[in-house]
Amino acid sequence: MWxxxxxxxxxxxxxxxxxxxxxxxxxxxxGLDTGQRDFAVSAFAIDARLVSNAEFAAFLRxxxxxxxxxxxxxxxxxxxxxxxxxxxxxxxxSAAPVVSVSWFAAQAYCEWRGARLPSTLEWExxxxxxxxxxxxxxxxxxxxxxxxxxxxxxxxxxxxxSHRNVYGVYDLHQRVWEWTLDFNGAFNTADNRQDGDxxxxxxxxxxxxxxxRREDYAAFMRYALRGSLSARSTLASLGFRCAASTTETx
Amino acid sequence: MKTSLSLMTTLAMxxxxxxxxxxxxxxxxxxxxxxxxxxxxxxxRTSAAKVLVELEVIEKVGQLADGVDYVFWTYGGTVPGxxxxxxxxxxxxxxxxxxxxxxxxxxxxxxxxxxPGGGAASTFTAPGHKTRFTFKxxxxxxxxxxxxxxxxxxxxxxGMYGLIYVQPTTPLPKVDREYYVVQGDFYTEGDFGxxxxxxxxxxxxxxxxxxxxxxxxxxxxxxxxxxLKGKVxxxxxxxxxxxxxxxxxxxxxxxxxFDKVFTEGGSRPQENVQTTIVPAGGSAIVEYKxxxxxxxxxxxxxxxxxxxxxxxxxxxxxxGQNKDVYSGKELDESYLGDESVASAVLPNRPAAAxxxxxxxxxxxxxGKSLYMANCSMCHQQNGEGIPxxxxxxxxxxxxxxxxxxxxxxxxATVLKGRTGKITVNGKEYNGVMxxxxxxxxxxxxxxxxxxxxxxxxxAPAFSKDEIKKLRDAVMTAAPAAPSPPH
Ligand SMILES: [Cu+2]
Numbered sequence: 102m103w104x105x106x107x108x109x110x111x112x113x114x115x116x117x118x119x120x121x122x123x124x125x126x127x128x129x130x131x132g133l134d135t136g137q138r139d140f141a142v143s144a145f146a147i148d149a150r151l152v153s154n155a156e157f158a159a160f161l162r163x164x165x166x167x168x169x170x171x172x173x174x175x176x177x178x179x180x181x182x183x184x185x186x187x188x189x190x191x192x193x194x195s196a197a198p199v200v201s202v203s204w205f206a207a208q209a210y211c212e213w214r215g216a217r218l219p220s221t222l223e224w225e226x227x228x229x230x231x232x233x234x235x236x237x238x239x240x241x242x243x244x245x246x247x248x249x250x251x252x253x254x255x256x257x258x259x260x261x262x263s264h265r266n267v268y269g270v271y272d273l274h275q276r277v278w279e280w281t282l283d284f285n286g287a288f289n290t291a292d293n294r295q296d297g298d299x300x301x302x303x304x305x306x307x308x309x310x311x312x313x314r315r316e317d318y319a320a321f322m323r324y325a326l327r328g329s330l331s332a333r334s335t336l337a338s339l340g341f342r343c344a345a346s347t348t349e350t351x
Numbered sequence: 352m353k354t355s356l357s358l359m360t361t362l363a364m365x366x367x368x369x370x371x372x373x374x375x376x377x378x379x380x381x382x383x384x385x386x387x388x389x390x391x392x393x394x395x396r397t398s399a400a401k402v403l404v405e406l407e408v409i410e411k412v413g414q415l416a417d418g419v420d421y422v423f424w425t426y427g428g429t430v431p432g433x434x435x436x437x438x439x440x441x442x443x444x445x446x447x448x449x450x451x452x453x454x455x456x457x458x459x460x461x462x463x464x465x466x467p468g469g470g471a472a473s474t475f476t477a478p479g480h481k482t483r484f485t486f487k488x489x490x491x492x493x494x495x496x497x498x499x500x501x502x503x504x505x506x507x508x509x510g511m512y513g514l515i516y517v518q519p520t521t522p523l524p525k526v527d528r529e530y531y532v533v534q535g536d537f538y539t540e541g542d543f544g545x546x547x548x549x550x551x552x553x554x555x556x557x558x559x560x561x562x563x564x565x566x567x568x569x570x571x572x573x574x575x576x577x578x579l580k581g582k583v584x585x586x587x588x589x590x591x592x593x594x595x596x597x598x599x600x601x602x603x604x605x606x607x608x609f610d611k612v613f614t615e616g617g618s619r620p621q622e623n624v625q626t627t628i629v630p631a632g633g634s635a636i637v638e639y640k641x642x643x644x645x646x647x648x649x650x651x652x653x654x655x656x657x658x659x660x661x662x663x664x665x666x667x668x669x670x671g672q673n674k675d676v677y678s679g680k681e682l683d684e685s686y687l688g689d690e691s692v693a694s695a696v697l698p699n700r701p702a703a704a705x706x707x708x709x710x711x712x713x714x715x716x717x718g719k720s721l722y723m724a725n726c727s728m729c730h731q732q733n734g735e736g737i738p739x740x741x742x743x744x745x746x747x748x749x750x751x752x753x754x755x756x757x758x759x760x761x762x763a764t765v766l767k768g769r770t771g772k773i774t775v776n777g778k779e780y781n782g783v784m785x786x787x788x789x790x791x792x793x794x795x796x797x798x799x800x801x802x803x804x805x806x807x808x809x810a811p812a813f814s815k816d817e818i819k820k821l822r823d824a825v826m827t828a829a830p831a832a833p834s835p836p837h
Contacts, residue, residue, distance in 0.1 A: 180451065180479055241554070244553070245552075245553065245554075248550070248551065248553060249550050250454075251422070251454060251455070251505075251551070252421075252422050252548070252549075252550035252551050253422065278454075316553065316557065318502045318505055318553050321501040321502040322455060322501070322502065324501070325455070325456055325500050325501045326455060326456050326477070328456070328475070329456030329475055329476065329477040329480075330477055334477055334480070335479070336451075336477060336478050336479055337451055337452065337478070337479065338454050338478065
C-alpha cells in the first residue's frame with residue numbers, strides 16, 4: 102500500500118493533470134457569421150495530456166458495461182478498442198494515448214472524472230497555440246509542421262510528448278485526432294450525413310466558402326475528419342482528452 | 352446532351368410507375384478494375400447490367416522518382432487509381448472503402464455521375480468505414496474521378512484521381528492496344544530530385560509551382576522496362592486523363608500524329624491532331640496507328656515540365672522500319688553557309704580513343720540510381736540522348752574530353768547548367784541544360800564517376816574532396832554557363 106501511494110504521488114507530481122486556459126477571443130475555421138470576427142472563449146481547464154490506455158483501463162474497471170466486447174453496439178462500432186488484446190492492454194502500451202474509442206465512451210470517461218470533452222471551439226483555441234504564441238494559426242511554419250503529420254506514413258508517428266505549447270498542453274497535433282464535445286455541430290447520436298449542407302461545406306470549393314483561413318489546411322482536415330464521424334465511430338488514430346469549465350471545477 | 356435528355360424522360364417515366372432503379376432485374380456483374388497503364392477489356396454485352404464497383408482508399412508511401420519517397424493517397428494503391436469501365440445505361444453500385452490504417456476521411460466525385468457532388472456527399476467515409484451509393488451511367492465518355500474532401504486540392508495533389516470510361520452503346524472500333532495514362536502535378540518541400548521522404552508543400556501548391564509533373568504517379572513510370580509497347584501495323588488507343596490539381600496538359604507524342612482525338616473525352620472525334628489540351632479534371636481519348644518502329648515519347652508539350660519535372664513517358668514500337676514512312680538519317684555533311692567557317696570537318700572519333708587515364712572502380716549501383724533520378728529524363732536511360740534535343744553521354748567525345756581535361760567544366764555543367772552551341776560526336780546541339788541542384792559532394796562524385804566510366808566513357812574517378820574544390824571554384828566564378836552567341 103505504501104509503495105502504491107508513493108507511486109501515485111510521483112505520477113501526480115510528474116503529470117499535472119489539467120492546465121488552466123485563460124479566457125480570450127478566437128476565430129475558428131468555421132462557424133463565424135458574416136461580419137463576425139471571432140468568438141469569446143470563457144476560461145476553462147484542459148488535460149495537459151491525452152488520456153492513456155492505462156487510464157482508460159482503470160475507468161473500464163469502474164464501468165464494465167463499456168468494456169470491449171460488452172459495450173452496446175449503439176454506443177460503439179465493431180472496432181472499439183481493436184488494438185487491445187481482449188480486455189487487456191498490449192504490452193508496453195499503457196502510457197500511449199488510448200485510441201479506437203467512441204465519442205460515447207470518451208465522454209463517459211470524462212464525466213467519470215467530473216469533466217467533459219472540450220468543445221470544438223475550446224479545442225481549436227488551445228490547439229492554435231505554438232510553443233511561443235497563443236495564436237499561431239496564421240504562422241506558416243506552424244501550419245506546415247502540423248501538415249507534416251499527413252506526410253508521415255501511418256504507424257511512424259512521433260513519440261509522446263513531442264510538443265508542449267505555450268499553455269503547457271502536450272501533443273495537440275501530430276499524434277492522434279481528438280474527439281470534441283460537439284464534433285459534428287448538433288450531434289444527435291445519429292448519422293451526421295443527414296445534415297447535408299453542413300457536410301457539403303467540406304467538399305470541393307465548398308470547403309473554402311465561409312472559412313476564416315483558407316490556408317489553414319490542417320484545420321480543414323480536422324473539420325473534415327470530425328464531419329465524417331458519428332458518435333459511435335472509432336478510429337485507430339482518434340483519441341481524446343478531457344476539459345472542464347473553470348466555474349464547474351470550483 | 353440530346354441522347355441523355357431523351358434517356359432522362361424515359362427514365363422519369365419508368366420511375367413514375369416503377370420503384371426507383373428497376374435494377375433488381377438487371378444481371379449483376381462485378382467490374383474488372385485495372386492498374387495503370389492497363390485498361391479493362393472492352394465490354395461485349397449488348398444490354399445494360401448492374402455493375403458492382405469496389406474501390407479501396409489506401410494512404411501509402413511510394414516513389415515519386417527514383418529515391419524520392421512520398422506519402423500518396425490512392426484509390427486502390429496506385430496513382431492514378433483503378434481504371435473503371437462500364438457501359439452506357441448500366442446501373443453502378445459503388446462501394447468506397449477507407450482502410451482503417453488511413454488517417455483521413457475521403458470520398459469520391461465521379462464526373463460520370465449525374466447527381467449532386469458526383470457521389471461526394473454519399474461516399475464521405477471515415478477511416479475504417481465503407482459507404483455505398485448507386486448511379487446510372489447516363490452519358491457515355493471518359494471521365495475523371497477524384498477525391499473531394501476538404502482541403503480538396505491537397506487530396507488531389509496527393510494522387511486521389513483516376514478514370515472511369517462509360518463505353519457508348521455503340522462501342523468504338525476495336526483496336527490492338529488500349530492504355531491508361533494520367534498526368535498529375537506534385538508539390539514537395541524539396542526541389543525535383545531531392546532524395547528521401549518528401550512532404551507535401553502547401554505553399555508550392557497554392558503558388559501552382561509544382562516540383563514534379565508526371566505521368567502515372569512517378570517520373571519514370573513509363574520509361575525503360577515500363578515503357579508502353581506496340582508493334583508496327585497495330586492501332587493504339589490511349590485513355591488520357593489529367594488529375595491536376597493545377598496544370599492543364601498539352602499532351603503530345605513525339606513522332607506521332609493522332610489519327611483521332613475525342614477531345615475532352617467526348618463523343619465526336621477530331622482528326623489529324625498533333626497536340627491536344629487535357630484540362631485539369633478532364634480527359635481525352637487519342638488513337639493512332641503504328642506505322643514505323645522506334646521509341647515515341649509521350650510529353651506535356653509545355654516543355655519545361657518534361658525536361659525538368661518528369662512528364663515524360665515512352666512507347667517502344669518494334670517490327671521494323673517502314674522506309675516509305677520514315678527513312679532515318681540519309682545524309683549528314685558539312686554546310687558552310689555563305690561564309691567559310693575555319694574548320695569544316697566535323698570530327699567523329701570513337702570515344703575510347705580519347706582517354707587513356709587509369710579508370711576508377713565506380714560505385715555503379717549508386718551512380719546509376721543518381722543518374723536515373725537526375726539526368727536520365729533528358730539524356731535517356733543508357734545515355735543515348737535524343738537526337739536534335741539532348742546530346743548523348745554514351746561514348747560522348749565531349750564528355751570524355753572535359754572529364755579528362757577540364758573537370759571544372761563538367762562540374763559546372765551539372766551545377767550551373769549549360770547552354771550555347773556544342774558539338775558532340777560530330778553533331779551540333781544548341782539547347783539548354785538547366786542546373787541540377789540538390790546533389791551533395793559525395794553524391795555528385797559518385798554520379799560523375801559513373802557517367803564518365805559508363806557506356807564506353809573513361810576517366811579517373813571523382814573524389815568527394817575534388818568535387819568540393821571544384822564546386823567552390825564553380826560557385827565563386829561569376830558567370831553561369833556560357834551564354835549563346837548573339
Ligand atoms: Cu481524399
